Amino acid sequence: MSNALGIIFSNIHDKYNPELTKERTVASIPFACRYRLIDFALSNMVNAGIVNVGIIANKHYQSLINHVGSGKDWDLARKNGGLVIIPPFSDRSYDSLYHNRLEALKSAQVYISDATEEYVILSDCDAASNIPLADVLAKHIEENADVTCVYRRQTVGDAPETVFTLNNKGKITDIGVYTNMPGQRNVSINITVMKRSLLLTFISDAIAHGYSSMSRDILAPNLDSYKIMAYKFDGYYAQINSLESYYREDMRLLDKDVRDTLFGNDERPVYTRIKDSFSTKYGDDAKVVNSMIADGCIIEGTVENCILHRCVKVGKGAVVKNSIIMRDTVISDNANLNCVVSDRNVVVKDGRNLSGCEDLPFYIAKGKMI
Amino acid sequence: MIKKKKCVAMLLAGGQGSRLYSLTTSVAKPAVRFGSKYRIIDFTLSNCINSGIDTVGVLTQYQPLELNDYIGNGEPWDLDRTNGGVHILPPYQDTKGAAWYKGTANAIYQNIAFMKRYNPEYILVLSGDHIYKMDYSKMIDAHIKNGADCTIAVLNVPIEEASRFGIMNTDKNNRIVEFEEKPAKPKSTKASMGVYVFSADKLFSYLEADEADPNSSNDFGKNIIPNMLNDNCVMYAYEFSGYWKDVGTISSLWEANMDLLGDNPSLDLNSPDNRVYYRHFPKNPHYIGNDAKIKNSLIAEGCEINGTVENSVLFDSITVEKGAVIRNSVIMSGATVRSDANINYSIIAENADVKSGAKIGDENGKGGITVVANDITVGENQTVAGGEMIDKNLQ
Numbered sequence: 001m002s003n004a005l006g007i008i009f010s011n012i013h014d015k016y017n018p019e020l021t022k023e024r025t026v027a028s029i030p031f032a033c034r035y036r037l038i039d040f041a042l043s044n045m046v047n048a049g050i051v052n053v054g055i056i057a058n059k060h061y062q063s064l065i066n067h068v069g070s071g072k073d074w075d076l077a078r079k080n081g082g083l084v085i086i087p088p089f090s091d092r093s094y095d096s097l098y099h100n101r102l103e104a105l106k107s108a109q110v111y112i113s114d115a116t117e118e119y120v121i122l123s124d125c126d127a128a129s130n131i132p133l134a135d136v137l138a139k140h141i142e143e144n145a146d147v148t149c150v151y152r153r154q155t156v157g158d159a160p161e162t163v164f165t166l167n168n169k170g171k172i173t174d175i176g177v178y179t180n181m182p183g184q185r186n187v188s189i190n191i192t193v194m195k196r197s198l199l200l201t202f203i204s205d206a207i208a209h210g211y212s213s214m215s216r217d218i219l220a221p222n223l224d225s226y227k228i229m230a231y232k233f234d235g236y237y238a239q240i241n242s243l244e245s246y247y248r249e250d251m252r253l254l255d256k257d258v259r260d261t262l263f264g265n266d267e268r269p270v271y272t273r274i275k276d277s278f279s280t281k282y283g284d285d286a287k288v289v290n291s292m293i294a295d296g297c298i299i300e301g302t303v304e305n306c307i308l309h310r311c312v313k314v315g316k317g318a319v320v321k322n323s324i325i326m327r328d329t330v331i332s333d334n335a336n337l338n339c340v341v342s343d344r345n346v347v348v349k350d351g352r353n354l355s356g357c358e359d360l361p362f363y364i365a366k367g368k369m370i
Numbered sequence: 371m372i373k374k375k376k377c378v379a380m381l382l383a384g385g386q387g388s389r390l391y392s393l394t395t396s397v398a399k400p401a402v403r404f405g406s407k408y409r410i411i412d413f414t415l416s417n418c419i420n421s422g423i424d425t426v427g428v429l430t431q432y433q434p435l436e437l438n439d440y441i442g443n444g445e446p447w448d449l450d451r452t453n454g455g456v457h458i459l460p461p462y463q464d465t466k467g468a469a470w471y472k473g474t475a476n477a478i479y480q481n482i483a484f485m486k487r488y489n490p491e492y493i494l495v496l497s498g499d500h501i502y503k504m505d506y507s508k509m510i511d512a513h514i515k516n517g518a519d520c521t522i523a524v525l526n527v528p529i530e531e532a533s534r535f536g537i538m539n540t541d542k543n544n545r546i547v548e549f550e551e552k553p554a555k556p557k558s559t560k561a562s563m564g565v566y567v568f569s570a571d572k573l574f575s576y577l578e579a580d581e582a583d584p585n586s587s588n589d590f591g592k593n594i595i596p597n598m599l600n601d602n603c604v605m606y607a608y609e610f611s612g613y614w615k616d617v618g619t620i621s622s623l624w625e626a627n628m629d630l631l632g633d634n635p636s637l638d639l640n641s642p643d644n645r646v647y648y649r650h651f652p653k654n655p656h657y658i659g660n661d662a663k664i665k666n667s668l669i670a671e672g673c674e675i676n677g678t679v680e681n682s683v684l685f686d687s688i689t690v691e692k693g694a695v696i697r698n699s700v701i702m703s704g705a706t707v708r709s710d711a712n713i714n715y716s717i718i719a720e721n722a723d724v725k726s727g728a729k730i731g732d733e734n735g736k737g738g739i740t741v742v743a744n745d746i747t748v749g750e751n752q753t754v755a756g757g758e759m760i761d762k763n764l765q
Binding site: 034254263274283285 | 407445446645650655662664666667668670671684
């Protein structure tokens with residue numbers, strides 16, 4: 001069992017995914033056939049032995065609450081600790097919704113101060129990744145760090161990122177908060193480890209001074225007074241910040257090496273909400289190649305280079321290529337789909353032809369009939 | 371304080387299933403895998419909860435480790451309850467000594483105290499080795515309406531097969547007038563499904579009398595049912611129409627798996643009503659590779675398929691390499707089928723490893739179903755003839 005409390009921010013990135021977060025939080029975006037993004041953040045915590053996890057919610061969190069339930073599917077239905085959803089107005093001194101992580105933490109201050117764990121691990125849930133948090137925590141303790149931030153080497157493009165400059169011992173010497181610094185950079189993935197007591201100090205400091213950004217207002221000015229270390233993660237990291245990145249990252253899972261870095265470690269399985277679906281059934285005329293397919297599908301047609309979520313039906317003569325088809329979607333007989341992202345419960349009628357292209361997939365909203 | 375329950379179910383799950391041979395060397399028959407996802411006992415446990423019965427005693431005896439582990443606290447079947455829920459009931463020791471369960475009736479007798487805690491009106495006695503979906507509440511309603519002491523679920527079987535079953539001869543109102551165990555010349559086609567509803571007090575008194583009889587073999591079919599009939603108890607047959615199969619032999623286990631395939635399968639587990647629940651293990655979705663050809667088959671999570679799979683039922687976490695061909699077979703969890711291996715009319719059990727070029731079973735099913743037991747390796751280019759059973763590594 002780990003001596004750390006887990007905190008997950010569920011809504012921080014909603015604005016970056018206008019299509020996919022219209023009726024859900026980023027946390028509950030379906031990914032890799034049968035998962036939601038929060039499954040990866042939760043599983044990372046559970047696999048590090050964390051048994052006390054708070055999810056800070058903000059807006060339209062009904063689907064999130066439905067998904068996580070009591071937490072039992074992640075082994076987080078516990079007598080001591082377990083999974084707790086922290087609603088946005090849990091402290092009476094706040095009368096508006098939070099806008100950033102620090103404000104979110106202020107509203108969770110009571111929850112954090114009531115916990116007994118020595119450490120706290122903060123995480124976003126806008127990415128699918130299998131990160132060894134136990135190792136991050138062990139390194140934090142071993143290095144005697146005050147704060148440890150997880151980063152990855154990546155190319156920064158047009159979108160601003162929080163970027164670390166490191167010395168040769170892995171200590172952070174400069175933080176560029178949401179800066180445009182194109183090129184290969186050490187980009188923060190917003191996983192932060194520190195002592196719980198230090199986090200509480202930061203929160204009260206932020207309240208006293210009206211701070212709003214942890215990186216900009218607290219960490220960056222204190223790089224000399226605290227030992228702020230960086231931990232490099234270099235496995236598969238699918239950050240979902242647009243429909244295009246969603247499509248691109250999901251499709252990468254068709255590559256075995258990529259898939260194995262997410263799912264290949266039996267010691268760190270990815271948990272999700274349990275449904276009692278039947279196995280996927282392939283009909284006499286099914287032709288399926290290079291596809292990842294969840295349970296409960298019935299496939300009678302042709303499926304190539306696709307990600308099929310649970311309980312998708314592909315009718316006879318239908319041809320689905322290069323597409324992501326979410327739960328309970330019905331592709332009727334002889335329909336033809338290429339480069340489509342179909343949200344849940346879509347019905348594509350007989351013989352329809354739909355096509356996007358790889359850079360700009362055609363998106364069908366939840367519940368539509370075509 | 372324990373709340374009263376209308377009905378308590380007692381599920382007999384201690385059987386060895388000796389005719390499944392190497393598939394039940396280390397597990398009890400109810401824990402044998404079935405249908406790509408399930409274990410046999412999932413069907414009766416799911417039937418209970420889907421029938422509104424939330425108090426179930428599971429009587430275990432033979433090789434209980436895996437079965438106990440699988441049932442756990444009953445959470446997958448919604449049977450982790452504050453009042454009631456699932457209870458594993460193994461044989462135990464008391465002041466008179468320790469005794470194994472001597473027969474089906476004795477197993478229930480030894481647990482009268484468990485049933486009485488819930489002060490039930492009815493006891494449902496079930497067998498954990500059958501595959502079927504049934505709403506027991508309708509049967510209990512019929513039992514109440516008939517004012518019966520005992521109601522036995524029956525299935526109409528073809529007359530030529532009737533001599534394999536316990537046959538109920540009834541009057542036109544379905545009241546049982548005679549019971550014949552495996553009759554040479556059956557007079558009726560109403561075969562017992564091993565599903566009994568008893569009025570609790572009647573059952574307790576017959577179990578106690580049966581226990582006091584030193585000549586009894588303590589069996590429901592041989593003793594309790596005939597004794598009740600002799601005493602003119604009110605006994606009715608309850609006709610069930612639907613899929614039911616005793617998967618007690620290798621060939622019937624294989625057949626029942628095949629019954630899940632096709633456009634209109636005789637056993638449809640995909641319908642949303644009366645779902646069959648099972649214990650999950652976290653596995654990623656399956657992946658179908660560039661060289662895969664899959665027809666008329668079921669495939670569960672965690673598989674990586676790159677070969678040909680036809681008319682087959684695949685469980686989870688199976689690897690099928692390029693060039694491998696699987697036809698008319700059942701492949702259980704964790705098995706590996708390497709390149710150019712060829713499997714026909716076979717059951718390949720958990721974690722078996724079929725090496726490159728191995729040939730298992732007959733292409734036309736001649737000789738019967740071939741079995742490779744769990745954790746067994748079949749070496750490169752080895753041949754296993756139709757109907758053989760392999761429980762030692764073959765190099």
